[in-house]
Every structure is written in C-alpha cells, then in structure tokens.
Amino acid sequence: MIRTTPFHPRLGELNTQGLYTQWQGYLSALRYTDAPKHEYFAVRNAVGVFDTSPLYKYRIQGPDAEQFLAGVLVRDVRLCRPGNAQYTLWCDDRGFVMEDGVVFRHSDTDFLLTAARPNLGWFSDLRGRLRVEIEDVSESYGILAVQGPRSRTVLAMLMPEAGSLPFFGLADTKLGSSPVTLSRTGYTGDLGFEVTVEADQAVGVLDAILDAGRGHGVRPFGEEALMMLRIEAGLPLVDVEWHNSRTAFTDHERVTPTELGMGWMLRGVADGDRAFVGGAAIRRELATKSSRWASVGIVVDWRAWDMLHRDAGLLPPKDEHPLPYESVLHDRPTTAGGSQVGYVTSFMYSPVLQKHIGLARVRPDVASPGSEVHMELAINHSNTTVLARTARLPLFNPPRKAAKP
Amino acid sequence: MSPDTSSHAYDAIVVGGGHNGLVNAGYLAKAGLRTLVLEQRDLVGGAAITEELLPGFSFTTFSYALSLLRPDIIQELDLVEHGFMPLMMPSSFHPTGDGDYLLLGDDHAQNLQEIRRHSRHDADAYDRYHHDLDRVVQAIRPLFDHAPPNVFGPKSERDPEDQAEVAWLLDHLGGVEQKVMHDVVRLLTGSASDWLEDYFEHEAVKGFHASSSIIGSKVGPMSPGSGLVLLFHKMGEHDGHLGSWAFHKGGNGGFTQVLARAAEAFGAEIRLGSRVDSVITSNGRAVGVALEDGTEFRADVVVSALDPRRTFLELVEPRELPADLVENIERMKFRGVSAKVNFALDGLPVFPALPDSDAQYGGFLNIGPTIEYVERAFDAAKYGWYSERPFIDAAIQSVVDPDMAPPGKHVMSCFVQYAPYELKGGDWETERENFGDKAQAVLESHFPGFGDLVLHREVVTPVDIERVTGLTEGNIFAGEFLAPQMYFFRPAPGWSQYRTPIDGYYQCGSGTHPGGCVIGSPGKLASDRVLRDLRSSS
C-alpha cells in the first residue's frame, strides 16, 4: 500500500496536477502546477517548500553515540558540535560509498541521522558493546524543506532563531505551540532551512509557513523542480550518481568518497587514526592516489550546441528537465577517433546559468577545470558529440547559501 | 571652452546608455577599446528601466518583458555573472470578454484542452499554427543575426566582404522550403487577421494571438503590416522556446543594470548626467563629442545609440549629409501610439470566474478579447484620438518577482493602445488622466473592484516617452516596423550597415537593423562593423 506523508493532507489539496511518483513507498509530488520550472524559480528567486518526509530517520542516543558514529560515518562527527548538522557518507569496508545522509546533533549524546534507504540493520549490527541506542523514528516526523532567498525572512516571522542560524546550524525551538527542529540545511544549493516536526503537528506547521510566506511568493515545489535545483547545486543522488556498494554487482557501479567528489569530507583522515568502516581502504586510496575518477561539473559550449542542432535543421533544445540516462564523454569527437574519458550522470539546461550543464565523472587527468571533453548525444537518430568543458562543482553557488546571517 | 582631451583619451564614445548603447560599449570594451558611454539621465537603460516611484514598489516605467534579446549576447558578454536572470512566466491570461477566459500555461497538452474548451476545431489548429510560425522564424532568424548585406549599386563598387554575405544570403534563402517562404511573405505583407483566419475559428482564440500584431505600431490587426509586427514579436525566445517571453529579475531595468555592470567589467566607463549636444567633426571625420555643458570628449569612433532622427538630424549637421539620406530620415515614420499606465496595488485583482486563483497572474494579461475589439480601439487613433476602450497588455510582475513590491502588495504594468502621439484638437498634458481613467475603466470591467486596489497610478504618454528617452514621437521601436523601414532599408536605404556618411561616426540604436525591442543586436552588429573597420584601416 502506498503511504502518504504527514504534510499530504494539505499539500495534496494544493496539488493541481495529481501527478505523483513514489519515494520509498510514499506518494511524492512530481509537480504541483503545470509549470515545474516556475516551482524551481520559487527557490531561486522567492521561497519554496518541499516535503522531504519520506527520508528514513534514525535517532541515535547514548553515552557512546558520538564514538559509534565516528566509527561508522566517513566524516568525523566529533567535529560536529551540538546545535549543528553535518552532511556525511557511510562506506563499506572496501571504502566504497553506500549512502549519504545528514546527522543532526542535538546534544552530546543525542543525534538524528537521515537516510534515503533503510539502514537500521546495518547500523545496529555495528554497535558492538557501545552504549548506544538506535531507533527508527521515520514515521514520527515530517520534514519540510523551506528553501530560497526569502526563506529566512519568512521563517524568522515564526521563529526568531531563523534570523541567526549559521549554515548547517540547528535549533530546537517552537513554531507556534509545536516543538520543531529548525536547521539550515537542504538539497537545493540555495539559502534554505528544514523544519522537522512531529507527524501529528505537521499540517499546522505547514499552514503557518504558507501563511507567513504568502506575500513572499511561497509555493510548494515537486521532485521535478528539486532535480533541477540539486544538479545546479552539484548534489549527487543515490541511484543516479552512484549505487550503494552493498547492492552493486561490479566495481564499475561503485565509487569511493573521493571519486564521488566528497574528498573534502576526508579532512584529517590521511594522517589521522580514527577507525571507521572503510577507513583503512580510504587511507590506502589517498596514499597511493588510486582514485579512478574525479567528479566534476561539465558545461556545454553553447555555440557548439546551437550549431550542432541548427545545422541538423532543428531548433536547439534548452530543456530544464534532466536527461533520464547517462551520456559518455570522450577526449575527442568520436568522428576524430576519440576514446572515452568519463561519463555524465545528470544533465540539464540550467535556467539560472543559461547553459547546458551536467554532473560527470572523468579520469583524474582531465579533471582540471576547463578541460575539453566531448559529450555523446544523438541528433536525428545518429550519434555525435558536442564540445563541453569540465568545471568545479557546484556550478551554481550563490553567496547567500552559506553566508553568515 | 577648452577641449578636455588628454585626461579623457578614449578610443570610442557611445552616445546614449540605452540597452543598445550598453551592448555596443560592452563589445567594444571587450575588444580592448577604451570606451566611454555618455548618458543624459542619472540612470542607464533608456526605455528599459525600473524606477521606485513609491517606496518598495518597482515600476517598469516603459518596457517590461524580455524575449528578443539574442542569446549570443547573454553568453558573449558574460551576463549571467553579472546577474542576468530571466524569470519564466508560468501563464498567459486572456479574458474573452463574456466573463470567460483563456488561460494557457506551461503544459502543452493542458493548453490544447483549454483551447478545446472554447473550440474543438482550434485545438489542432493551435499546433499547426505554432509549427508554421516556428518554421518561419527558423528561416529568417539568420537574417536577424547578420547585418544586411549591400546588394545595391554597381558591382564594382561593392565590398568583397559584402559579396560573400550576399552569396550566403542567397544560399540560405534558396534552402528555405517553398511553403515556409510563402508564409514569410504572407506575414511580411499581410494582416494578422488574415493570417489567423487561416487557422482559427474562435474569436477569442484569434484575439489572443492577434495581440502581438499591433504592439507599438500604428496598425490594427486588420491592417496589412500587422503580420510583420506579429512575426517580429515571435522572433525571440525564452530558454529555447521560440516566441516565449520572460520577466527579467527586477524588471527590464534590472536587465540594463546587468548590462551596465558587464560593460564596466570589460572596462567601459559610463558617465551619467551627460547629455551630448553634438558630434564634433573635422574634415568629414568624427573626432569626438561635445556635451550640452560644453565639455568635450575625443575619440576616433563615435557611435550614436539614439534613434535615426537624433543620429542624423540633431547630433550632426544634416547639411553635411547626402540629401537623399536626410530626406529618407525626415520621412521615416515614427507615429508612436503606445502609452503605459502603471499601478501600485493593495492586492491582487479579482477575476470573477476565477475568484480564488492567482494562477492567471503569472504572465501577460491580455485585455483585448477579440480582433474586432482591438481593431475598434485602433479606429480612434486613425483620426487622431485615443481609444475609448483601449487594448491593454498588462503584467503583475510582483507575482513572479516578490522583490518588486512589499509583501502582499503588487505592481501592475499596463501597456496601453492606442494613444497617438499627436492628438487632434487636444494635448496630452490635458488628456493624461482622462486617458488613465479609460484604461482603468477597462480593467474595472474585467476585474470588478479594481479601482479600490489602486494605491498609485502613473500615466506615461507618448510625449513622456519622447521627453524622457529621446525616442522620437514616442515610437517604442525608434522607427515603425513597416516593410519599407526594415532590413536593407533600416533606417534608410544605403545606410543599413551601421555606418553613416561621416567617417568614424556609427549608429547602433533600435532604428537600425533588426530593430526595436530589448534585443541588443543593433548594438552588437554595430560593434562588429566598428571593429572590422578599425582592423581594415590599421
């Protein structure tokens, strides 16, 4: 049976389309209106709300909770002080990425971890003799992402903490009479917050936020808009950018944190002695520089794109909807005998960047920004390539995203 | 006064900081020329400005939407880095005059259903119509993005570079399908009404599509020539969607601020409050300009970004120009017929058939239900008066861009026709508010209670347009879109390649090819001309 989220009673009413996909067994709106691009612009120019409740949520508590998480998560959770959140990964013992999630640290001994897939078994089995409790509280909370340049203004009307929260800060507070966790987190690459609220209070909290946002252009956005936003923001998605190494069949499907572009999470790992799952393999990878790939952005040469289509008698498409498949990258055009140097995992036309962009994985020797690559695509039913250049991620990174309030 | 030379050594001076002047300066500076823009006002943008007339309310005083802007300019001048941000219009709204409406959005299939609601016949006609129009645009766009080659005069006197362009043009046109070429001619010479009759049967569906055929032009949808105006407004795009329009963040003034920053980043200097009186010439060459206050600036290249009347008859001595050019410029048609009535609103208007919805306010609100309605509005203008019930192209931009008005409040831009520049037996100072009342009455009839929402009203007459921007007779395109004033003949036969008879003196305003709107190509194509001439003379 498909389930609905705690916000669904209201968000369902606001959905003029009735087009849903499912996300971990929950109805998840693809779009609320006939214009997902307009929903996207809510986040880039006003404020949008997204129902991210289908995430799994694990409460991890106990005197050894920190030690436990420091031993299972890639990023050093000890550096995450209470009142902060941390985006992190977890790996298998070969140092391949399983999943990603956000740890919310409420106190020295109280954490909440979100995950895209069920992980209770995996984490529980790793507890050993540590004094730590892991509880699956997925259904107990709804999470509403409130994202966009106006998000702070709108939320500050309801919770003064919103006005002072730093990037990845969190506050346990109240919205009206409902206890909530307010965090400056999100999956859009913009200024934004998430509000975690007990399931039975979710609709009231949503109503208050929509009400406060009314004069600020607030609108709900669906998964289609979210995809555009997260690609611009350089945020990878499991099953698109990579596969969980535990269920992958070959190492081609697997990536290491470095290969996924998350090398920055490994600060202190190369020379440190923190033992964590996959740590030894990751240290070896760092020491021998054996990473097979680098994650980069690609930006298509606009002139080449236009010419390719015009010369073929077509109007150059500029479609913000991401391609549903991977594309191969070559070092030279295939007509000039190019060979493969990488692949594009997500690809779209970016309205704010006014260019075709993608998330890609390339051989480390062509990863330096500005390297020329040639992306395969079919035009009039035959394969050809178009010039693109590699670029540093994220491709869209407005100062407001991480700016001090 | 002594010429102020040494401290101001420029390679190029651009007269007028409208968007074309800024584009031109951006390209010249990018090519390494020390470039100075002289703008008479205390802000750049010309007819594309945003002004805060009431605290917190941003008014697009004149132009308000973006589509024609050439995509190559966005890329070549790095506009995104300087804040370029076109916001999509999620809907177009067309009250049909009988209480019903046509509301089109971003989903093609749902749009067809909306059209079927009015006419089953017109649903597939809608697809054919847009496809045929796209094919026409595809065929003539390359002409839009190139300077018109010179095909006149004895072959021996023609520039070899031109010959290559002529060959290219003939080759391109030769490749266009016969049906498409026929459609091109039907549009360029015929009326929008005739063209639309070939596709649609429903009056409101026709009315909806006819609205772009009269913008800025002294034509009705039944007049020959309106087809050309319709086509021109389809030549643009928003993110690859031909004929689609967007609101720039912060209005079209937000856009020209982006252009100014881009030009400055390439090294151009912009001097505000600098009204140019004349171009200084010496031995038939331009050598600089003199401001009204007597200050002089020297440069070997002077580009006028003003309209043809000012470029040829005011900044220089017409006596020094060929007589046929002066004659052509003097008889060039301007005849502005457009006005703006801009409102600050206390809330969103209410459309009775959609009482609880704001989905209809995401883009253009097209107030001109049928072709007949618009044609009747035009009748008054033929005889020198403004419409009793005008056509209005409205936009409540604050719906998609909340930064344009305080929370819960709105700005509404209304482009209103017809308002002829010259009133027979009256004058605009006397008629300004009467005209504003007519426009407001039309709005009231579609949105009962509209008047109660009005916090502020600004009426911009054609005379105001001329006074503030310098656009002659308030013609929004710096010269009407009439076949004899386009392409080879814009602004005048023989002078469509951005040069003037005075060496070193160039033109890049909307009065040059391909013409008006916020488009930038006159500025860009003129910079090509200047740079090529500099290269071949050095």
Ligand SMILES: Cc1cc2nc3c(=O)[nH]c(=O)nc-3n(C[C@H](O)[C@H](O)[C@H](O)COP(=O)(O)OP(=O)(O)OC[C@H]3O[C@@H](n4cnc5c(N)ncnc54)[C@H](O)[C@@H]3O)c2cc1C
């Ligand atoms: C009411 C109105 C609505 C419109 N709506 C739209 C729209 O929605 N979308 C669209 O694409 N187009 C629209 N247009 C058309 C478009 O705005 C114009 O065609 C275009 O902006 C003209 O640009 P320009 O750079 O060629 O000239 P202008 O914008 O006229 O620029 C000329 C500049 O020169 C300055 N200047 C004049 N004389 C001197 C002097 N002697 N010395 C120094 N400086 C001087 C002026 O102050 C001005 O800044 C509209 C126009 C009007 C008037």
